[in-house]
Amino acid sequence: MKKTPREKAVEAIQIVVEKKSFSNIVVNEFIHQENWSKEDTKLFVNIVYGTLDQMMKLEGCLGVVSKRPVKKMQFQVKYILLASIYQMLNLDRIPDFAIVNEAVKITKKTNPSASGFVNGILRNFARQKDDLTKKMAPSQSLESLSLHYSYPKWIIHEMIAYYGHSATLNILETNKRRPDLFLRCNLLKCKPNELIHSLEIDGIIVEQVQWIPEALKLIESERHLTKSNAYLNGWFQIQSLGSMMAVDMLDPVPGEKIFDMAAAPGGKSIFMAERMKNTGFILAGDLSVKRLNQLKGHINRMGISNTTTKVHDATIVEHSFINSFDKVLLDAPCSSLGMIRRKPEIKYAHKNKGQLIKMSEVQKEMLRTASKYVKPGGTILYSTCTMLPYENEDVVMEFLEKESEFMLDGEGMKFLNPTIHENFDGFYIAKIRRVE
Numbered sequence: 001m002k003k004t005p006r007e008k009a010v011e012a013i014q015i016v017v018e019k020k021s022f023s024n025i026v027v028n029e030f031i032h033q034e035n036w037s038k039e040d041t042k043l044f045v046n047i048v049y050g051t052l053d054q055m056m057k058l059e060g061c062l063g064v065v066s067k068r069p070v071k072k073m074q075f076q077v078k079y080i081l082l083a084s085i086y087q088m089l090n091l092d093r094i095p096d097f098a099i100v101n102e103a104v105k106i107t108k109k110t111n112p113s114a115s116g117f118v119n120g121i122l123r124n125f126a127r128q129k130d131d132l133t134k135k136m137a138p139s140q141s142l143e144s145l146s147l148h149y150s151y152p153k154w155i156i157h158e159m160i161a162y163y164g165h166s167a168t169l170n171i172l173e174t175n176k177r178r179p180d181l182f183l184r185c186n187l188l189k190c191k192p193n194e195l196i197h198s199l200e201i202d203g204i205i206v207e208q209v210q211w212i213p214e215a216l217k218l219i220e221s222e223r224h225l226t227k228s229n230a231y232l233n234g235w236f237q238i239q240s241l242g243s244m245m246a247v248d249m250l251d252p253v254p255g256e257k258i259f260d261m262a263a264a265p266g267g268k269s270i271f272m273a274e275r276m277k278n279t280g281f282i283l284a285g286d287l288s289v290k291r292l293n294q295l296k297g298h299i300n301r302m303g304i305s306n307t308t309t310k311v312h313d314a315t316i317v318e319h320s321f322i323n324s325f326d327k328v329l330l331d332a333p334c335s336s337l338g339m340i341r342r343k344p345e346i347k348y349a350h351k352n353k354g355q356l357i358k359m360s361e362v363q364k365e366m367l368r369t370a371s372k373y374v375k376p377g378g379t380i381l382y383s384t385c386t387m388l389p390y391e392n393e394d395v396v397m398e399f400l401e402k403e404s405e406f407m408l409d410g411e412g413m414k415f416l417n418p419t420i421h422e423n424f425d426g427f428y429i430a431k432i433r434r435v436e
C-alpha cells in the first residue's frame with residue numbers, strides 16, 4: 001500500500017538524523033519520487049522541517065510524558081512520536097485524535113508491538129499539552145531560550161555575545177520561518193522571460209528579482225521544480241541569493257582563468273561559467289568525489305564547456321598552480337549556521353565553539369593556499385554560509401595582517417543577515433586583491 005505523506009515524513013526525519021543527510025536534499029528526493037498533491041507535499045515538508053527545527057523542544061515534551069527515557073526508545077518509534085507531537089503543537093487544523101490515530105496506524109505497520117505505547121504517550125501528551133506549552137514560554141534565560149527555540153545553549157550564547165540580545169531573538173524568530181526558493185536562469189540557454197514562460201506551462205510561477213538579472217523567486221508551484229522541462233533542459237539551477245551575490249562580487253568575465261577551490265556541487269562554478277559565456281577556463285576542485293559527480297551532472301545538464309573538475313585537497317599546495325589564476329573562489333566548508341532555515345538539523349551538528357575554531361583553522365589553511373595560486377593583481381573571493389566571526393572576519397583579518405601583498409578590494413566584506421537582508425540566508429563574503 002502507498003505510504004502517506006506523514007509516514008514518509010517520519011522516514012525522512014530518521015534519514016536526516018541517523019544518516020546525517022541534509023534535510024533539503026532528502027526532502028527534494030522524496031518529493032521528486034512521489035506524485036503528491038500540493039496539499040500533501042506541503043504537509044510532508046512542514047512535518048519534516050518543523051520536527052527537525054523543534055527537535056530539542058519536542059524531545060523535552062516527550063521526556064515529560066514518557067516514563068521510558070527518550071534515549072532508550074527504538075528510533076522509528078521515537079521519530080513517530082516526535083513528528084506527532086510536532087503536529088499536535090503546530091497544526092491547528094488537524095485534531096489531536098486524528099494525529100494520534102495516524103501515528104498508531106504507522107506504528108502498527110512498522111513496529112506493531114509498540115502501537116499501544118505510542119497511543120498511550122500521545123494521549124497523555126494531548127492531555128498535558130496546554131500546561132507544557134505555558135511552561136515552555138520563553139523568558140530571558142539561556143536555558144529557556146534554548147528549549148523554546150531548540151538550539152544548543154552554546155550557539156545562543158555565542159550569538160548574544162556577537163549580535164546582542166534583541167538581534168539574536170530576531171535571528172532565532174526568522175530562522176523558524178521557511179525561506180523562499182530562488183532560481184538562477186542559465187543565460188547560455190535562454191532568457192529570463194523564456195524561462196518564466198516555460199515554467200508557467202509546467203504550473204510553476206516565478207518572478208524576477210531586481211538586483212541580479214539571472215535571479216528568479218519561486219512564487220507558486222504545482223509540480224516539483226526538478227520535474228519541469230526547463231530544469232531537464234538545463235535552463236536553470238536552484239541557488240540562494242547569497243551564492244549568486246558571491247559570484248557577482250567576484251565578477252568573472254570572459255576569457256579569465258579561475259580556480260574554484262571547494263566547488264561541489266557546483267552552483268557557483270556554473271554561474272561563473274555562464275557569466276564567462278563558456279570561454280576561458282574554470283578548474284572546479286573538491287575533496288568529495290560524490291559531490292564532484294553531482295557537479296559533473298549539472299555541468300552536462302547546463303551545457304557548460306569551459307569547466308574541468310578535479311579531486312583536490314584545498315589545504316595542500318599544488319606547486320603547478322602557483323601564480324597561475326586570475327581569480328580564486330574559496331567557498332569554504334563551514335559550520336553553515338546561516339542555513340538553519342533551509343537545514344534545521346545544522347543546529348545540532350556542532351557540539352561547541354571549539355568545533356568552529358577547529359574549522360576556522362582549516363579555513364585559514366585554505367586561504368593561505370588560495371593566496372599562492374592567484375596572480376599578482378588577481379582576486380580571491382572568500383565566502384561562507386555562517387554567521388559567527390570565527391569562520392568569517394577572524395579568518396580574513398588574520399590573513400590580511402600576515403600577508404602584506406593582499407588587501408580588501410572594492411566592497412570589501414559583506415555580512416548578509418536574513419533579519420536585515422530580505423530573501424538572503426546568513427552569508428559572509430570577502431573580496432581580497434593581490435597587489436600588482
Ligand SMILES: C[S@@+](CC[C@H](N)C(=O)[O-])C[C@H]1O[C@@H](n2cnc3c(N)ncnc32)[C@H](O)[C@@H]1O
Pocket residue numbers: 243261262263264265266267268269285286287288291312313314315331332333334
Ligand atoms: C560550501 S561547500 C561548496 C559549495 C559550492 N561552492 C557551490 O556553490 O556549490 C564546501 C565544499 O568544500 C568541500 N571540501 C571540504 N574540505 C575540503 C578540502 N580540504 N579541499 C577541497 N574541498 C573541500 C566539501 O566537499 C564541499 O563540497
